[in-house]
Amino acid sequence: MKHPCAYIVHPTPLSAVLLLVSTGCAGPNTPLGAVSWVSPELAEAAVAEEATSSTELREAASPYAPRVSFRPDRQVLHTSTPLEIVVRDPFGSVENYDLTVLYDGLDVSGRFLASADVQEDMDHEEIRIRVPKVRLDPTRDHSIELLYRSRSGSQVHVRYEAPTCLAFQAEEVRQTGSFRPSARLMQTINRQSLQAGFNPAFLTGLIAQESGFQTRSVSWARAIGLTQITPIAEKEVIQEYPRWPRYPRLNRFPAPVQKAMIVAGRVRASNEWRLDP
Secondary structure (H helix, E strand, O other), X not given: OOOOOOOOOOOOOHHHHXXXXXXXXXXXXXXXXXXXXXXXXHXXXXXXXXXXXXXXXXXXXXOOOOXXXXXXXXXXXXXXXXXXXXXXXXXXXXXXXXXXXXXXXXXXXHHHHHOOEEEEEOOOOEEEEEEEEEOOOOOOOOOEEEEEEEOXXXXXXXXEOOOOOOOOOOOOOOOOOOOOOOHHHHHHHHHHHHHOOOOHHHHHHHHHHHOOOOOOOEOOOOOEOOOOEOHHHHHHHHHHOXXXXXXXXXXXXXXXXXXXXXXXXXXXXXXXXXXXX
């Protein structure tokens, strides 16, 4: 079983860049659309080490430069989601502008803007670009940049930041919403999380979502316990901890039978590890 942030990797788009430079034709699809064109300069930049964050780019800009915001404010990796980009240029003009969208240093502006709803608000000097669905592969990193230049010469270069992984921070559990877990259970969650180098708040949220803090919870998919361990996951975990107690052939029973056995006390924390907080 992987940790929540184990999918974050750092690939280099070298193969895609070399293909585009060698063929000179339209490139492969990306999550933001097909690559329309790449220059040698962009190809070189695509394989170079990225050293400047979007925060640094914004700080380096003039105070009179346009402002760009993303909604959601960071990349979303776990699901398809709408993406909205808002460019505000109070000191320039949004009537005639140049907008470039880069993915891994490659120009995807044409297909991206063609699939977007672009609205220009002259009164508020804003451009709103909305794409109804963007799906980013959670197994890799994504370098997404936007370059805007107005007719007046105002310009800004920003990067759409990757999500922040909080799974391994020692974050205090501040509240549990409408749930009322026992103090003993919360102490167990906090202690076990910290011993494993895991975020107690992250684990608390996971348990709230999966079982509502019900230690004997059973789902229709035969997932059992606080974190709802499925039969497939149980077999994987038990390979690492073969001495943990298992009720014989429990995974073979349908969910209603499992629930009845747990309610009756035949299956309990002492003979089935998934019921042990």
